[in-house]
Amino acid sequence: MHWFPPRQFRRSLPLAVLVTAGLLTGCTRTVTQIALPQVVATGLNGPQGVLVTGDGTLWVTDDGVGGTTTFTAANGQGGTLEGNYGPSARVIRVTPDGTQSVVASTLSVNVPGIGPSGGGKIAVIGSNVYIGNAVWNAGFSVPRPAQASAVLRIDGSAATEVANTFAFEAANNPDKVPENQGGIDSHTYGLAAGPDGQLYVADAGGNDVLKVNPSTGQISLVASLAGRTGTGPQSVPTGIAFDNDGTMYVSLLSGGPFPSGAAKVVKITGGTVSDFATGMTMLTDVERGPDGNLYAVSFGRFDPAAGPVPFVANVGSVIRLKANGDKETVLNGLSYPTSIAFNAAGDAYVAENGIGLPGSGRVVRYPALTEYPAQ
Structure with a gap:
């Protein structure tokens, strides 16, 4: 039995109806020399990206709450549901002194029966800040806005596509799901800057990884x-x-x-895909810490x-992945975490309450997370 129509499982969270999210219950570690977590950003509407x-300087994106322009989409039962979109997603900056401000607004698509989709993950190349943004499906009743x-560049207070x-996705449909099954679907969610100066997208709707030239916008398929x-074609990539x-x-x-x-x-090497670490649940991000280990975020x-x-x-939870793919949980009891970022000291910034009432999202700083022992 599916809670959503089957095709809608392609998309990465938080593409779910808004619910009242619980607060962080705390972690069970016993290392007393490490400072307590600190909330560093609040009032977010489904935070998805941190860097x-x-x-x-901390950069954060959130999903927003949709908008006033409406469209319809199939409900999977022969009828339609109404969605909406508008510029309510946000790119937020928190300066080192703690000042939080909205830098730019971006499109938020409130998918019928699922919920808002706006800003995704964040990448920086030189002085340019880029974000992945929102979802669209060929079955929606109006052309893509x-x-x-899209991949957006933040130019001052503007967001440039x-x-x-x-x-x-419409031209290539790499996962081969037919259009009449909702197969032309792209959610530009995961984003990372590669060592070659290119941007890499984890398309949670298209089930693929794309390379984007930040200068020309040219897109090519990585894998x-x-x-x-094991869940049909819908692997739903979320982080890179x-x-x-x-x-x-x-x-x-x-x-x-x-x-x-x-x-x-x-793991993707030269276009070849292989498993690196398995046996986890609902992963929404993976990032490399300054200790050289990978850290995966499990939504719940x-x-x-x-x-x-x-x-x-x-x-x-947050799971440390060792060089051989071994796993150890270093944080648990988190409320719908979606992404993680590190500074050079090993402090981790975790976006939490990725679903929840508008304004309930936040970012929490966990000092020296790379030193946390396995739980």
Whole structure:
């Protein structure tokens, strides 16, 4: 039994109806010399991306709340549902002294029956800040608006579209899901700057990794990841990280109903995809820490018996992945975490309450997370 129409499982969270999210319940570690977590950003509407720059500036994106322009989409039962979109997603900057401000607004697409989709992950190349933004599907009743399924560059208070991943999906459909099954679908969610100066997109709707030239907007396929999690074609890639040698690692959420243990991190070397770490659940990000280890974010757990919103609260975690793919949980009890970023000291910034009432999202700083022992 599916909570959403089957095709909608392609998309990465938080593409779910808004619910009241619980607060962080705390971690169980016993290392007293490490400072307590600190909330560093608040009032967010479904935070999805975090990144900290060398000068200590924190960048955050959120999903927004949709808008006033409407469209319809199939409900999977022969009828339609109404969605909407508008410029309510935000790019937020927190300066080292703690000042939080909205830098730019971007498109938020409120997908009918699912919820808002806006800003995704963040990447920096030189002085330029880029974000992945929003979802679009060929089955929606109106043409794709600007900034949907796109890579955006933040220019002052403006967001400039650099690349249209929906156009690439419509022309190529790498996962081969037929259009009449909702197969022309692109969610530009994961984003990372590669060692070659190019941008890399984890398309959670298209089930693939794309390379984007930030100067020209040209898009090329790196690898299709369809069928990698045992949940049909819907592997739902969510995050990208690189090793020192340029090896790419990609986190996979898995498709619905998000079976426990189906999520994984895969390794891509020269276009060849292989499993790196398996047996995890609902991964929403993977990042490399300054200690050289990868850290994966587990959103939580899906339980169809839990009620009308079957995402179990306060069971999210951060998992350290060692060089051989061994796993150790270093944080648990998190409330719907979606992304993680590190500074050079090993402090981790985690976006939490990725679903929840508008304004309930936040970013929490965990000092010296790279020193946390396994729990």
